[in-house]
Amino acid sequence: MRCIIVDDEALAREGMESYVAEVDYLELVGSYNSAVAAHNAMQQHPVDLMFLDINMPRLTGLNLLELLPNPPLTILATAYPNFALEGFRLDVVDYLLKPVSLERFLKAVNKARDLYLLRQQQQAPQQPAEAEYFFVKHNRALEKVVLADILYVEGMQNYVQIHTTSQKLMVHQTIKAVAERLPEQQFFRIHKSYIVNLSQVQALDGSSVRIGSCLLPLARSQREALLQRIGHRFL
Template sequence: MKTINCIIVDDEPQARKMMEAFVSQLGGWKILRVCSNAIEAFEALQSSPVDVIFLDIKMPIITGIDFLKSLKKPPLVIFTTAYNKYAMDGYELDVVDYLLKPISMHRLLQAAEKVTERLNAGAERGTNNNAAEATFMFVKHDNKLVKINFADMLYVEGMQNFVRIHTNSKPYLITYTMKALEEILPANAFIRVHKSYIVAMNAITTVYGNTIEIGSTQIPIGSNFKADFMNKIES
């Protein structure tokens, strides 16, 4: 049986300890990391493949709901919360289960069974769970998670092991690869036009020759990307 990798995200130390103790009793489950906030959870998702997140909702800085909405292809999620008023959000985000604190081992076992069913169904379909299409993303910048709306992005500039996201308000230099960011951004709104550039279609003001203008900025169109780009703007 495949090991189910999970992370636990909760800002309350006692809640983290309790959930860690319960999950440790589940056969075939492995806790990769126990996180106290969304920033730590974001880092955990970047470092290892995760099947399930036990996610608290009411956390400082970034709520569990906003964090989940920012993930284009999230793992399976089990909400863990002391508040039942967020149940509809859980339904709309297609979470596996909604556990109310104090959580019993019996309820955790029920949630674990649902996870197994989802993972088995996903394997049969050759796909995984997906939340609703995100309209924003969180990026780590200056030791904080910053929310960037896709509608505010102008273009992305690749810089070796970093990328600079240019927005309407300011640029953000983050540790990402162009390939990883290309997979996150919605394909209907962004297109890669050069090995070092991804542009927002709505931000383009002029196209001439092998050059794109976004405001006063000129961006080259790479020869390997030109055909796809021209097909997209002409359609």
């Protein structure tokens, strides 16, 4: 985490700098004796964490926080306890009273690190949603197949027949290859020759699965696994 120290007292800055040097995940990129200097620096080079004194001439630490549209994670370090409420109103990570012990400093920066990692996770690009459809070659044309519309897939040697709510599509493809294309949380292979859409299953009866008016064979080896997959929906 890139951090800066803002304090008008040289000794206080030096003490905080020595603490920062003790922490592997902190990188000190600036140490400033005024809020104005820190403000100017952050316009050019944003930082992740700021150690901020409150009572400084010309511009206080709280004034600085209010000026920044997107302030970094901030730990206040001050000799004045009466500003704590105001500090937390500005969403600071922690409020340290001088003189600051190393133990108290580490507790504050660990809290800041946890918040930083959470923000990084929230800002990370989301994985693209799994495709809700695919195209298959059928009768010299490419036909769109919506996953939710599939009732079941029937294997026929090197072909499969995809049964949907509106049509049947004969495709030159093995059932194994089709199984690898279908999202496993939505589809289940109940037999060497059949894959069903779990949301379309209407009944389990002994060694068969009913979808609409069709009874499909359920392999004995797959029965227990199927029951586990739909078990959370039992009343």
